[in-house]
Amino acid sequence: MSKNENSKISAFLSKHAEIWKFVKFAIVGMSSTVIELIIYYILQGVVFKDMNTEPFKFLIFEYEGIGYMWAFLISTTIGYAIAFILNRKATFKADANPALSIFLYVLMVIFTIFATTWMGTALLNFFIDYGWRSAGEILAKPIVATVATVWTYPTNRFIIHRKKKTTEENEKA
Numbered sequence: 600m601s602k603n604e605n606s607k608i609s610a611f612l613s614k615h616a617e618i619w620k621f622v623k624f625a626i627v628g629m630s631s632t633v634i635e636l637i638i639y640y641i642l643q644g645v646v647f648k649d650m651n652t653e654p655f656k657f658l659i660f661e662y663e664g665i666g667y668m669w670a671f672l673i674s675t676t677i678g679y680a681i682a683f684i685l686n687r688k689a690t691f692k693a694d695a696n697p698a699l700s701i702f703l704y705v706l707m708v709i710f711t712i713f714a715t716t717w718m719g720t721a722l723l724n725f726f727i728d729y730g731w732r733s734a735g736e737i738l739a740k741p742i743v744a745t746v747a748t749v750w751t752y753p754t755n756r757f758i759i760h761r762k763k764k765t766t767e768e769n770e771k772a
Contacts, residue, residue, distance in 0.1 A: 623690040624752055627682055632744055635678030642670035660716055679708050686755055693760035703759045711747050719743045 612619050643651070643666060651664025662668045683704050687693045693700065719739050726735025 620690055620756065621752060624686060624755065625748070627685045627690055628744070628748065628751075631678045631682040631685070632741070634681060635674045636740070638677055639670050639674035642673055643667050646670070659713065659720075661720065675712065679704075687760050691756060691760035692762065694763050695759075695761040700759050700761075704755075707751065707754050707759065711751060715743045715747050718746065 647664075647666025647669050650666030650669070651662075653664060655662045655665045655668055657668065660668065660671075662671070683701070687697075687700065722739045722743060723732075723735045726732060726739065
């Protein structure tokens, strides 16, 4: 790439910084979701397979077996941890108090898990009601994860992964 092309790309990204942050957030989200799904399917199908002999219910969560619950908890924790680190370091370049950021992130994750579990169950039941169980099992989680972006992006961007104001910005404020 020539210097002129590089400067055009840099100018575009600088002018549209917020869009670029959202694109990076989406890429991080998709990447961590792919890793989460791979871990989930390996855990439920191999590691915890023998634990899925009878249904298991905990709060609003209904599983075909306790192995599904463990696969969900472990894969979700890993996926959210990856997303937190990459978004903090690469997407938002946050420098706010890490302990506070982690605490706020955990609160958002707990809300997101409950909300997406409820939505995922409703969506899967919708697919089942129309005889599309296989499609529902494949599509429900990615659809619900996409819907969750409505609150996860602004929460990450403006609350969790904040940047401290520079001295110059403080003088303008």
